[in-house]
Amino acid sequence: MEHFRYAMFCLLVLMCFGDKLDENQIKKIEEAEHQLLVNLHKFSILNFCPRVTKIVLRKRWEELFHLRKCQEDVLIPFIRERKKAKEKRLREPNMEDSKDESVLSYVDTLLDLQLPDEKRKLNELEIVSLCSEFLSGGTDTTTTTLQWIMANLVKYPQIQEKLFMEIKGVVRDGEEKIKEDDLKQIPYLKAIILEGLRRHPPLHFVFPHAVTEDVVVGDYVIPKEAAIVINAAEMGWDPKVWEDPMSFNPSRFLNKETFDMTGRREIKMMPFGVGRRICPGYALSMLHMEYFVANLVSKYEWKAVDGDDVDLSEKQEFTMVMKNPLQAQLSLRSKLNL
Known part of the structure; x- marks a missing residue:
C-alpha cells in the first residue's frame, strides 16, 4: 500500500508543481498532507459554534493550527518557486525554458486565476488550500x-x-x-x-x-x-x-x-x-x-x-x-x- 501511495503521490506532485522533486521533498509534502488528513475527523466538531469550541476545545484548535502551519511551511516555498519562474518567463519571453519549467502545472493555473467578483487573484494561503485538496483528493x-x-x-x-x-x-x-x-x-x-x-x-x-x-x-x-x-x-x-x-x-x-x-x-x-x-x-x-x-x-x-x-x-x-x-x-x- 505504501508503494502504491508514494507512486501516486509523486505523480500528483509533478502535476501540481511541474517539477521533479527529490525524495526528501516529496516525503515532507506527503507527511504534512497525511497528518492533516488522518486527523480531519477530530476537527469537524470545531465547525459548530466556534466561539464556544475555541474556549472548550482550545487544545484541539491549537493542534489544527499547528498542522496547518506545517502544511504552509512545506507548500509555500514550491508555490513561490513557480511564481518566480513564471515572472522570469514574462520578463524574458525569448529565453529558452528548461524542460521542467515549460510544463504547465496546476499551481501555474492558480497563479493566473482571477476572481471576477472580488477582482483579485488568489493569495498564497488560498493556493495552499487548493494544492492540498488536489494532492489529498487524488x-x-x-x-x-x-x-x-x-x-x-x-x-x-x-x-x-x-x-x-x-x-x-x-x-x-x-x-x-x-x-x-x-x-x-x-x-x-x-x-x-x-x-x-x-x-x-x-x-x-x-x-x-x-x-x-x-x-x-x-x-x-x-x-x-x-x-x-x-x-x-x-x-x-x-x-x-x-x-x-x-x-x-x-x-x-x-x-x-x-x-x-x-x-x-x-x-x-x-x-x-x-x-x-x-x-x-x-x-x-x-x-x-x-x-x-x-x-x-x-x-x-x-x-x-x-x-x-x-x-x-x-x-x-x-x-x-x-x-x-x-x-x-x-x-x-x-x-x-x-
Whole structure:
C-alpha cells in the first residue's frame, strides 16, 4: 500500500508543481498532507459554534493550527518557486525554458486565476488550500482503489491472466511500458477498473448534499437544507441491479455500450458522485488507475504469498481500506512473453 501511495503521490506532485522533486521533498509534502488528513475527523466538531469550541476545545484548535502551519511551511516555498519562474518567463519571453519549467502545472493555473467578483487573484494561503485538496483528493481514493483491484487480481489469477493476454495483443514489439494511447485498445482493463470501483468503492458514502427548497423525491419529502448522504456502496451491491453483486466479475462491464459513470442516462453506481456535483477529477483518476494496473500487470506476475489467501476484509480510515494490506509475490515477466 505504501508503494502504491508514494507512486501516486509523486505523480500528483509533478502535476501540481511541474517539477521533479527529490525524495526528501516529496516525503515532507506527503507527511504534512497525511497528518492533516488522518486527523480531519477530530476537527469537524470545531465547525459548530466556534466561539464556544475555541474556549472548550482550545487544545484541539491549537493542534489544527499547528498542522496547518506545517502544511504552509512545506507548500509555500514550491508555490513561490513557480511564481518566480513564471515572472522570469514574462520578463524574458525569448529565453529558452528548461524542460521542467515549460510544463504547465496546476499551481501555474492558480497563479493566473482571477476572481471576477472580488477582482483579485488568489493569495498564497488560498493556493495552499487548493494544492492540498488536489494532492489529498487524488491520492488516497485512487491508491485505495488500486490496492483493492490488485488484491482481486492476485486472488483471481484467471482474471489477471486474461488481462495480460489482452495487453500482449496491444503492446508493440520492444515496448516496455504501456502508453496512454494503448489503454483505449484494452477494454478488459477498463472493465476491471469499473468492477473494482463497484465492488470496493473507496468512499462508501458520498459527501453530504442539501437542497435549497423542499423537494419531493418518490415517496419522501426532502426538507430545505436537510443534509442528504447517499450510500454509494450499497447502490453498487444492489442485487436488483447487479447479478451476484458481491462477486468480482469484470465481464459484466463488457458490452457494446460504454458504461455511463456520470449518471446522465442511469445511475447504477456512483463512486465519484453523479450529475453537476460529480468529482471533477474522475476522468483523471480513471486514467491513472488504468495506466498503473496495465503497467503493473504487463511488467510483473502477481501471486499470493505461499500459504496465504488474500483477505478482502475492510476497515474504515479516511477511505475504506483493506483490513490486512495486500502482500504479494512479484515475478518479473520475461520480455519474450510480451
